[in-house]
Structures are given as C-alpha cells and as structure tokens.
Amino acid sequence: MVFQVKGKSAIVTGGASGIGEALVKRLATLGVFVTVVDRNADLGNRVVNALVKQYGPHFQFVKADVSSRQDMLEVFKQTKARFGKVDIVVLNAGIDENIDYLRDETDPWANIFPVNVHGVLLGTRMAVAEFTKQKTPGVISITASMAGLYPQEYGPVYAASKGAVVHFVRGLSLSTAKLTPKVRVNCVCPGVVLTPLLFEGRGRPDSPTHQPSLMQMPPTPIETVVDAHMRAIEDEGLNGEAIRAASGKRGPELVKFQQVKTVALSGIAKL
Numbered sequence: 001m002v003f004q005v006k007g008k009s010a011i012v013t014g015g016a017s018g019i020g021e022a023l024v025k026r027l028a029t030l031g032v033f034v035t036v037v038d039r040n041a042d043l044g045n046r047v048v049n050a051l052v053k054q055y056g057p058h059f060q061f062v063k064a065d066v067s068s069r070q071d072m073l074e075v076f077k078q079t080k081a082r083f084g085k086v087d088i089v090v091l092n093a094g095i096d097e098n099i100d101y102l103r104d105e106t107d108p109w110a111n112i113f114p115v116n117v118h119g120v121l122l123g124t125r126m127a128v129a130e131f132t133k134q135k136t137p138g139v140i141s142i143t144a145s146m147a148g149l150y151p152q153e154y155g156p157v158y159a160a161s162k163g164a165v166v167h168f169v170r171g172l173s174l175s176t177a178k179l180t181p182k183v184r185v186n187c188v189c190p191g192v193v194l195t196p197l198l199f200e201g202r203g204r205p206d207s208p209t210h211q212p213s214l215m216q217m218p219p220t221p222i223e224t225v226v227d228a229h230m231r232a233i234e235d236e237g238l239n240g241e242a243i244r245a246a247s248g249k250r251g252p253e254l255v256k257f258q259q260v261k262t263v264a265l266s267g268i269a270k271l
C-alpha cells in the first residue's frame with residue numbers, strides 16, 4: 001500500500017541545504033505542503049522563496065534549532081496554524097565531527113549529540129504526539145548514516161550518534177506499530193554525499209578529522225538519498241527499517257539486520 005503524499009503536510013528539518021533541500025524540492029513536485037526548518041534563516045528563506053515562486057504558496061520557513069524544545073514546539077505550532085495538520089516529519093538536520101576525539105581535550109559530543117540524537121528524540125516524540133492527537137496516520141523518516149551501520153576510524157562520535165538513531169528507530173517502531181492509527185518510523189543511511197556538511201567537515205583538508213579515503217569513495221547521488229526518504233515515507237509496509245542509500249547502481253535498499261528475537265527483559269539472561 002502506498003501512503004499518498006499529495007496534499008499532505010510535511011516538516012523537514014535541515015531543509016535549507018544539501019539532502020534536506022533536495023528532499024523539500026521533491027516533496028514540492030508531489031504537491032506536499034512543506035514547513036522547512038533550519039537554524040540558517042538566510043538559506044531557509046532562499047529555499048522557500050524559490051519554491052513559492054515555482055509551485056505556489058504552500059511552503060513556509062521556520063527558523064529553529066532542532067535541539068531546542070521551545071523552538072520545536074513552535075515548529076509544530078506554526079505548521080498546524082498554516083496547514084492545519086502534520087502528516088510527515090523528516091528529521092534530517094545533522095552536524096559532522098571536526099574534533100580529533102583522542103587528541104583534543106574538548107568534547108565533540110557536547111555539540112554533536114544535542115543535534116544528531118537529542119534533536120531526533122525530541123522531534124520524534126512531538127511528531128507521534130501530534131499524529132495521536134489528530135487521530136491520523138503519520139510517518140517519520142530520519143537521516144542516519146552508513147557511519148551508523150559500520151565501524152569507521154574517523155569521526156567515531158558522529159558514528160555513535162548515527163548508530164544511536166538506527167537503534168532508536170528499530171526499537172521505537174515496535175511501539176508505534178501498536179498505535180491506532182498506525183505511526184511508522186524509518187531511517188535512511190546515506191553514504192558519501194557531496195554537500196556542505198562534507199566539505200566543511202571531514203572532507204576539508206585542514207580538518208583534524210580529515211579523511212582522504214572518504215573523498216576518494218564514489219559519491220552517492222543526492223537523488224538516491226531522496227529516493228530512500230520517499231520510500232520510507234510512501235511504502236506503508238515499512239516500519240522500523242534502515243534504508244541504505246549508498247553509491248552504486250542498486251539504489252536504496254533495506255538493511256538486513258541479523259535477526260535477534262525481541263525478548264522480555266527477564267528473558268535476556270537466557271540469550
């Protein structure tokens with residue numbers, strides 16, 4: 001079954017640049033009303049103004065820091081005020097790691113986790129609460145990373161933040177599946193995508209976390225990542241999935257996790 005997106009209302013965080021911006025543009029072509037959320041107001045307003053010019057008035061920009069409860073409450077409030085409802089929430093805003101974890105005494109997680117993890121947990125709970133209040137089905141798609149699936153030498157804190165997202169989605173989906181109407185939550189795991197995040201982070205030659213091998217990998221087309229988010233949103237059979245969107249000709253595909261039975265806490269000791 002396909003979740004029809006035409007006429008639906010979507011929130012996209014980090015929608016002012018890179019993957020988020022590309023997804024916002026795709027949603028616009030499909031007749032979705034979009035609230036673009038970003039901490040960068042200049043970029044966000046530019047994206048929304050261009051969309052309004054091309055597709056009509058059903059877009060708005062809300063400046064927000066995804067790690068702020070107050071800001072995110074305002075995002076949901078303004079979306080409801082403008083479009084009357086929320087159906088799709090894409091939690092995509094994220095930041096990379098620019099500090100050498102072993103050699104630098106500052107704590108990179110103090111910046112990374114509030115955005116990449118706290119922002120996702122906050123936005124997801126607000127989305128589920130809103131869908132439940134509306135009594136409408138809803139879908140959440142989160143941008144994780146291939147870094148959250150496979151160990152990597154550079155950027156271990158970033159990888160941990162993305163691994164947390166993947167595991168969060170898999171666990172939470174067991175509860176959201178029981179809600180009526182059903183709420184689905186999936187995540188997308190991109191490979192290397194040529195966006196400002198990459199060029200300002202590990203792709204930057206003078207960054208302490210510079211990873212030359214990353215820049216030599218064949219990049220993933222941004223449209224492959226957008227396709228993966230669209231699959232997460234539209235395929236009503238998907239809940240709790242991680243969708244790999246990496247380079248290569250295969251396109252987005254579901255990550256096959258080793259099957260481990262979900263057991264009651266008392267049963268874990270027997271595993």
Ligand SMILES: NC(=O)c1ccc[n+]([C@@H]2O[C@H](COP(=O)([O-])OP(=O)(O)OC[C@H]3O[C@@H](n4cnc5c(N)ncnc54)[C@H](O)[C@@H]3O)[C@@H](O)[C@H]2O)c1
Binds near residue numbers: 066093189191194
């Ligand atoms: N580019 C890659 O290679 C790659 C690979 C895997 C995963 N990702 C993930 O994709 C997502 C999008 O990244 P991108 O590559 O498009 O980067 P990008 O820098 O082009 O876009 C990220 C956007 O998020 C916004 N943002 C950052 N922190 C925010 C905050 N606290 N509140 C609100 N907005 C905030 C930025 O202003 C920016 O507009 C991120 O979660 C990133 O971790 C990127």
